[in-house]
Amino acid sequence: MENFETEFERYRKAKKQVEEIKGFYIHLFSFVLGMVFMLYLNLKYSPKFLWIVWPLMGWSIGLFFHAAKAYNFFPFFSKDWEERKIKQFMEEEKNNANKFE
Known part of the structure; x- marks a missing residue:
């Protein structure tokens, strides 16, 4: 699947x-x-x-x-870049929250 x-x-x-x-x-x-x-x-x-x-x-x-x-000359304009950055920031936030538990 x-x-x-x-x-x-x-x-x-x-x-x-x-x-x-x-x-x-x-x-x-x-x-x-x-x-x-x-x-x-x-x-x-x-x-x-x-x-x-x-x-x-x-x-x-x-x-x-x-x-x-x-043609993706500037990869930082793409949706993939945005999605990767959002996931990165979410992971950082999750890791920071786990440090204080």
């Missing part, structure tokens, strides 16, 4: 990871389309001032953090 639960848990985590990556690709696709459209608008209506740089920089930052979350 325990093996089934761990197998199901691994499947659930893998599925969530695939959904995160899929969401990132959708974000990347909309980024490319949005930038192409804004570049067209910028060059057509105000070619002397390249204002597209500002939305490009802002959206790129958001895209970077989305990629970081989807």
Whole structure:
């Protein structure tokens, strides 16, 4: 029974990871389309001032953090890290409570 639960848990985590990556690709696709459209608008209506740089920089930052979350570039942002820290603090609290008994 325990093996089934761990197998199901691994499947659930893998599925969530695939959904995160899929969401990132959708974000990347909309980024490319949005930038192409804004570049067209910028060059057509105000070619002397390249204002597209500002939305490009802002959206790129958001895209970077989305990629970081989807591909776990920063492990301290993941749910696994949060769960491990919660368990660690609970164990420390339990050990500290046992010291005074």
